[in-house]
Amino acid sequence: MQRKRVILFVSVMMVILSILIVRLAQIQLFETKHFTNRDINLISQSVAQRSKEIAIDAERGNLLDRDGKQLTVAYKTVLILFPFLKDIEWDVSSVAEILKVDNSQLRQKVQAIKDPIVYGEREPFILSNEQMEEINQLEIPGVFAVRKSYPIYERPAEQLLGIANRDFLLTKRYPNKHLSNITRLGATGMEKSFDELLSGEGETKLIYHVDGKGRPLFGSNVKYVHPANPFYPLNIRTTLDFEWQQLMEMLVDKNEVTKGGMVLIDIEDNSVVAMVSRPKVNPVNPFAHGEEGTNNFMVQNQVLGSIFKTVIAAAAIDYGLDAKSRMFDCNRSINGEIDENYQYGMLNFKDSFAKSCNYTFATVGKELMSIEPLVVDSYANKLGLSIKVGWQGDFYHLKGFQQLADEEQGQVFSDPRNRKDTNLIALTSIGQLDVRSTPLAVANMMATIARGGEKQMVRVASQLEYKNGTKVKSFQSKKIVGKNIKPYTAISLQKLLLEVVNHDLGTGRQLQNLPYQVAGKSGTGETGKKVNGQQLENKWFAGYFPYDNPRYALVTVRLDAKSTDPSPLSLFADIVKEIHRLDHST
Incomplete structure (x- = not known):
C-alpha cells in the first residue's frame, strides 16, 4: 500500500514537472515574441521591467501639405x-x-x-x-x-488625412518590422492608405537600466537609441494647401453645413487642394457607436439628383436628341402627368438643362435606352461617375496601390432588370433610384468637362519623401483607362453648364455676379430618409471656374438636409470669392 502511494505521488509530481517544463519551453523558446492570443512580446516586456525609457520620436512618417508644412506630427x-x-x-x-x-x-x-x-x-x-x-x-x-514628436490631433482635413492609433496586432500586420507596442497604425483615410509607407523602423528613445528597486543599474548613464536608417520613416507630401484648407473649413462651418462638405480640385494637375467633410471627428471617442465624424462623406456614394442630368445631356448630344427646335412640355412630371408643383412651360433642351426640367431628361433618357440599353452606363463611365477616380496603380514596391483606400465606386443600375422598366429609367435619368456617386467623382467630372473630355485620376499626394525631405518617388499624373467623351461633346456641355448660371431661369443664377465666371449644375437628391415626417435631401452644386480659363473644379453639398435648409450655392459663392482674393493677393 505504501509503495502504491509513493508511485502515485511520484507520478503526479512527474506530470506537474512535465507541465512546468512545457510551459517554461513555451515561454523561453517557442513563444517569446508572440505569447498568448494577445501577441505579447516577452523579450521586450522583460527588458521593459529592467529599464526606464521615454520615446522622443514614435518614428511614424508625416503627412505634409504641398509646401512641406507638417500636418499630422509636430516636433x-x-x-x-x-x-x-x-x-x-x-x-x-x-x-x-x-x-x-x-x-x-x-x-x-x-x-x-x-x-x-x-x-x-x-x-x-x-x-x-x-x-x-x-x-x-x-x-x-x-x-x-x-x-520630441507629438501627434497633431486637431488637424485640417481630418477625415481625408485620417486617424492613426495604437494597435497590439502590430506584429501580425508587419511581421518583419521591430515595432513597439505604442506604435500607431493607420485606421482611416490617408493614414490607412499609406500606412505601410509611413510606418518606420522603430522608435527613437532615451533609456537606462534599473535594479529591482528602480535604481540605476549602471550608474546614471542614459542611452540614446534610434533606428539604424536615418532616412526613415518616409513622409508623404499631399496636394493640400494648408492655408486654403483652413479657410474652406471656416467657410463650411460659417454656412452651417452640419453634414456634407466640399471638394476643390486643381484642374491643371487634377489634384485635391482642399476637402472638407462634416460632421467633425469626435476628439474624445472618434469610433463611438453612431459617430459619423470618421466618415469621409466626400469619397462615399451619395444620391445625386439632377447632377446626373449632365450624363444624360452628354449622351443626348452625341445621339442628336438635343435639337434647338425640339420643345419639351415642362409642365409635366416624369410620368407625363401634369406637375402641380412645377409649371415651366415649353422649353427646348438648353433651357431644360438650365432650369433642370425633369420631364425633358426622363423623356430623353427613355429614348436613349430604347436605342442602346447600356448607353447611360457607358456615359456615366466616360464622365467618371460610376468608377473610382482616386489615383491608383503600382507605386514603389506596392502593387495596385490606392491613394484613397476608403473611396467607394459609383453605380447607375443596381439591378440589370431595371433597364427594361421605363418608369425606372425615367427615375434613373434624373439621378434618383439606384444612381450613386461620390462628391469627389462629381468634382472630377466637372474637371473632365472643363479639360475638354479627358478623364484623369485625382491625386491627394504628389510624392514620397525621405525623412530629410529628399524625394523618393513622385505620383505622376495618370489618365483613367477607358473611353472619354468627345471634345465636341465637352464643349457643348461647357455651354450648357454656363447657361445654368447665366440664364434668367437657371438654377445657379445666384452665382452670376461673382469675380470669376462660373459654369456648373445644381442637384437635389431624395434620400428616402425622413425626420419628423419630413423628407431629407442631398443638395448639390458642382461646377468649375473661371469659365474662359478653367483652373478649379468645385463641389459643395449638404447631405440629409431638410427642404427648408439653405442650398449649397451660398457656400459655393463664398469659396469662389475667397479663391479670387487668394489668387490676387500679393
Missing part, C-alpha cells in the same frame, strides 16, 4: 527629466535659470516622478533653440533637451 523642443536625479547631486540652479523658473519648483517635480517625464504640467514646457543648446552644454546626467 517640439522639450526638457526630459529622469527620476534618478532625486538620488544624485545636479546643477538644478543652472537649469532653473535657463528655464526662468524657481529652483524649488524644479526640485519638487523631480522628487515626485517615478519615470522619465517631459517637464511641464498639462502642456510641455517649450524650449527655444538657445535654451536647448545651453541645457545640453551643462551635460547633466538625466537632463536632456530634445526635439
Whole structure:
C-alpha cells in the first residue's frame, strides 16, 4: 500500500514537472515574441521591467501639405527629466535659470516622478533653440533637451488625412518590422492608405537600466537609441494647401453645413487642394457607436439628383436628341402627368438643362435606352461617375496601390432588370433610384468637362519623401483607362453648364455676379430618409471656374438636409470669392 502511494505521488509530481517544463519551453523558446492570443512580446516586456525609457520620436512618417508644412506630427523642443536625479547631486540652479523658473519648483517635480517625464504640467514646457543648446552644454546626467514628436490631433482635413492609433496586432500586420507596442497604425483615410509607407523602423528613445528597486543599474548613464536608417520613416507630401484648407473649413462651418462638405480640385494637375467633410471627428471617442465624424462623406456614394442630368445631356448630344427646335412640355412630371408643383412651360433642351426640367431628361433618357440599353452606363463611365477616380496603380514596391483606400465606386443600375422598366429609367435619368456617386467623382467630372473630355485620376499626394525631405518617388499624373467623351461633346456641355448660371431661369443664377465666371449644375437628391415626417435631401452644386480659363473644379453639398435648409450655392459663392482674393493677393 505504501509503495502504491509513493508511485502515485511520484507520478503526479512527474506530470506537474512535465507541465512546468512545457510551459517554461513555451515561454523561453517557442513563444517569446508572440505569447498568448494577445501577441505579447516577452523579450521586450522583460527588458521593459529592467529599464526606464521615454520615446522622443514614435518614428511614424508625416503627412505634409504641398509646401512641406507638417500636418499630422509636430516636433517640439522639450526638457526630459529622469527620476534618478532625486538620488544624485545636479546643477538644478543652472537649469532653473535657463528655464526662468524657481529652483524649488524644479526640485519638487523631480522628487515626485517615478519615470522619465517631459517637464511641464498639462502642456510641455517649450524650449527655444538657445535654451536647448545651453541645457545640453551643462551635460547633466538625466537632463536632456530634445526635439520630441507629438501627434497633431486637431488637424485640417481630418477625415481625408485620417486617424492613426495604437494597435497590439502590430506584429501580425508587419511581421518583419521591430515595432513597439505604442506604435500607431493607420485606421482611416490617408493614414490607412499609406500606412505601410509611413510606418518606420522603430522608435527613437532615451533609456537606462534599473535594479529591482528602480535604481540605476549602471550608474546614471542614459542611452540614446534610434533606428539604424536615418532616412526613415518616409513622409508623404499631399496636394493640400494648408492655408486654403483652413479657410474652406471656416467657410463650411460659417454656412452651417452640419453634414456634407466640399471638394476643390486643381484642374491643371487634377489634384485635391482642399476637402472638407462634416460632421467633425469626435476628439474624445472618434469610433463611438453612431459617430459619423470618421466618415469621409466626400469619397462615399451619395444620391445625386439632377447632377446626373449632365450624363444624360452628354449622351443626348452625341445621339442628336438635343435639337434647338425640339420643345419639351415642362409642365409635366416624369410620368407625363401634369406637375402641380412645377409649371415651366415649353422649353427646348438648353433651357431644360438650365432650369433642370425633369420631364425633358426622363423623356430623353427613355429614348436613349430604347436605342442602346447600356448607353447611360457607358456615359456615366466616360464622365467618371460610376468608377473610382482616386489615383491608383503600382507605386514603389506596392502593387495596385490606392491613394484613397476608403473611396467607394459609383453605380447607375443596381439591378440589370431595371433597364427594361421605363418608369425606372425615367427615375434613373434624373439621378434618383439606384444612381450613386461620390462628391469627389462629381468634382472630377466637372474637371473632365472643363479639360475638354479627358478623364484623369485625382491625386491627394504628389510624392514620397525621405525623412530629410529628399524625394523618393513622385505620383505622376495618370489618365483613367477607358473611353472619354468627345471634345465636341465637352464643349457643348461647357455651354450648357454656363447657361445654368447665366440664364434668367437657371438654377445657379445666384452665382452670376461673382469675380470669376462660373459654369456648373445644381442637384437635389431624395434620400428616402425622413425626420419628423419630413423628407431629407442631398443638395448639390458642382461646377468649375473661371469659365474662359478653367483652373478649379468645385463641389459643395449638404447631405440629409431638410427642404427648408439653405442650398449649397451660398457656400459655393463664398469659396469662389475667397479663391479670387487668394489668387490676387500679393
